[in-house]
Amino acid sequence: MQQVTLTVNGREVTAEIDERTLLLEFVREVAGFTGAHNGCLEARCGCCAIEVDGEITKSCNVLAVQVDGAEVTTVEGLAPQRLAPVEHVTTQSLAGMYAPLEAVRTRAEDLHPLQEAFHRCHALQCGFCTPGMLMVLKGHLEENPEPTRDGVRHAIAGNLCRCTGYQHIVDAAMEAAEVMRGDAPVPADG
Amino acid sequence: MTEAPPRTAGPGPAATGPRLVGTSVPRKEDLALLTGTARFIDDIRLPGMVHATILRSTVAHARVRSIDTAPARAVPGVLDVLAGAELVGKVKPWGDLMQDLLVGDHFPFATDKVLYEGQELAAVVAGTRYQALDGCEAVAVDLEELPAVVDPEQALRPDAPLVQERIVxxxxxxxxxxxxxxxxxxxxxxxxxxxxxxxxRFTTNKQAGAALDPHGCVASHDPFTGVLTLWSSTQSVYMVRDVLADVLQIPRTKVRVMVPEVGAGFGSKAQMFGHEVIAALFSMRLGRPVKLVLRRDEIFRAGTTRNSQVRYAELAMAADGEITGYRDYVVHNTGAMSVWGNQVVHIGTNVGMLPYPIPNVHVDSDIVHTTTAPGGPLRGFGIPQTVWAKEQLVDMAARELGLDPLAVRERNVVDPATFPYRTPMGQVIDSTSIKQCLTACAEAIDWAAKRAAPVPHEGLGLAVSMKYTSCRHPSLDTDLSAVRLRLETDGTVTIYSSDVSHGQSHATMLSQIVADGLGVGIEKVTLAPPDSMTAPFGLGTYASRGAAVLGTACRLATERLRDKVLAIAAHVLEVGPGDLDTGNDRVFVKGLPDSGIYLEILAATAAYRTHQLPPDFEPTLETVATYDTPTEREASDGSGNLSVTYSGAAHAAHVRVDPETGRVTVVDYAMVHDTGTVINPLVVEGQHQGGFLMGMGMALSEDYVYDENGHQLNASFKDYLAVTAPEVPELTRMSEIPAPSTTIPGGQKGAGESGTGPVPAAIGNAVLDATGIRFTALPITPQRMLTALREKERRGVETLRYPDDMPDFTGPRCPDEWPSPTAAEADDFDFDFDFDLDPEEGA
Structure with a gap:
């Protein structure tokens, strides 16, 4: 057993752990952030991708003891300011004021541009690969503010998605890049 | 490019507010999935929960001499150990229901014999997963290895090792x-x-569903009430509940199955598995919650795969291009055991004949066991296999007759003067636009112009298919789904269904139907998580049945709910129900959409002010509807209308073959579909793109590679080449030509699998066009391509069938008469570990 301290999404977490504990397991089971997923445990599917000291990392391929002291961001840290949308649907006076689509649209200002674009472009189906995709694309777009579609495809070559055929994921990354550059206003509609 | 579908008469036309069916409403599912708050099976933790791991066989075929679990019990942290011997006579085998067997052929562990690599031998439960793994290592296993049989044709030989010994x-x-x-x-x-x-002779591959979310479950048995609660990553609540209760011989009411988020299935989670029984048994023995989530290599080896086939296929064509007959002898490899495997060849062959109304069809199939991973359903359910053979034969016949493959298909696709039209095979086509889809697809790929100006190493190929929407399986005479709706006392609506959404967007799709039908805002509609304790009985989510079958149940329940709401409003307003309409969360007198009574008032009245209800009105606003499709059972000649309606798919591939590396690149791909009335165009587009991906994997890279001992060489994403983003072409040449179903009240057709069916054949036909090589085996790997190119050059021929070039094949009648392949050593099925598709892959 060994003591390890990590800062996960801004919260310092210290624990005595089995040396075999993977970083992914530390994040999920010790720190309690289950957004990073275990899809293969051999660094192939990319579902476990998180940010470790600024580097996008497949957390199933790293022991927690190897990164003692690191600062870690998971998908839960992408939109830290987000509050659960409050829907007033119970009073007669307010009920009529809601346009039908108003409340299902997630609020753009709360989400990372990539999350918003994934939602708008239907870039996720079952959603299991999504946290890893978001983290890898975050890293790619921060390094490549003007990405190409081909570049995006290669950036996520280490992330598998079995549902979408990747098309809408690439669409979403390109749209998010525009927003992140400030070229495009945050789209107002889905 | 998706065209807006025509609006069809829904339940109670909402006079105000936009209609949501037919629009790309952003998904209700997304927020939790995007932010990491969604809970998949491995995210579930219960107080006192312990961890189980399964010890699996590392050999494919063996007699069990002994399995000693005692050493494992001594390992620190280990709480309990199970193996097969002690369960015999206490746990009922399963697999009988779906296979129409008298006695099931599935058991939680191998008892006397191991039938495939990865089969369960023992299981250990411990305080932590690592302790459980340590415990598994301590189990002493003594196996006497037997010869394996991997090849389905070898399995037919009289001297072949016998796989299932106990079952006659x-x-x-x-x-x-x-x-x-x-x-x-x-x-x-x-x-x-x-x-x-x-x-x-064509062969097809064993493809994995490889849903990224692992199979797994958490079982929690209450020793006092006797209730077993099982959270499982499954596609079907009731198939798990009913089979598990039967296996454990406890009442259905004592088993509660709940389903968290499911990270896809593609058919691979459409049954109950041994790990669900094992976790349940451990929890019953310990009185503690037990988690058992499988590792990736376990899922590869012991999950279900696409059934591989050998097809001796023949197609007869008249001089004018009319397809007059199809004959096939199919050796269908269902693996060592399979709950669904034998159904695959039935439905895949019956529906696989479409979109051609072939008048003379003669098919024989031997469904055989091999010592390989269990076969099962996988996106397309046998249709991609049939289409791979049949659509290549269509091209071969067209070429022999000097006809354009496009013109031949246009001549043959089902295009009746009147609907419904019954094909010779028995399918009732209630509507289709497959001919228009084909023409549009050829235009989208620029068929005529590109063929007039061929480019070296490039080629075009077409393939068409029609895919079932729902299915009445031969051994399971049912095709139903159900929905219960409750208008809550604040005017919101809860939908209950047991058909698990695992990527199909049920929450959004069903809410669109309810919102339109009831005039309630979609933000007020919620889909309850699947739970056998509360959801009405339904078969589950498979066979592309969600939108059409579940959607129709939802529509019917909505109509019933609307009738009840109108009855109360009519009583309060003292008008007739026919004078009322719904919309904007209200019931109002027709023509006065700004007035009316809010649904919440009516719902509260139905629950809390019952003396204000109409006389004889049964209080509360809750309705249930079950929809069982008007499909037929398979007749003894194999014919029948097994599906409620049929979606059309016309695909065109443009490929480039690199003669240096042998790599096939899909440079362009066009897909035109008939999905009937589309509820959510963006969702349906995503289904087609994902369907294509799975078809592309089947065509070019994905396969189980076994050595002669039945050991899988690529049970890992490192070696199993799932398709990655850089390999996929831009999938923008897509459109819908909707021919709304006339059987389904809303006009929907299944979307989930039509993107997969034609893909391997379209790519195969394009590869022939590019290289002159007719590939008869899947997948078309770079290694096979290089061998074939060398063989073609060596022989100095223009065209070559590879690996099975059988010019003397005049039709098989019995195994002894099958001709031997004459091409180069068939084959190099070896796996090329050195080949790296993309140096950046797996970065």
Missing amino acids: YEFGEGNVFDRYRVRVGDFAAAERDAAVVVRQ
């Missing part, structure tokens, strides 16, 4: 689990009168 099938001793036949029309006459009969 209808066809006596041997590895033939079942036989299937189709006798429609008279193929011999068609053969006699044909201008050309083309024949070829």
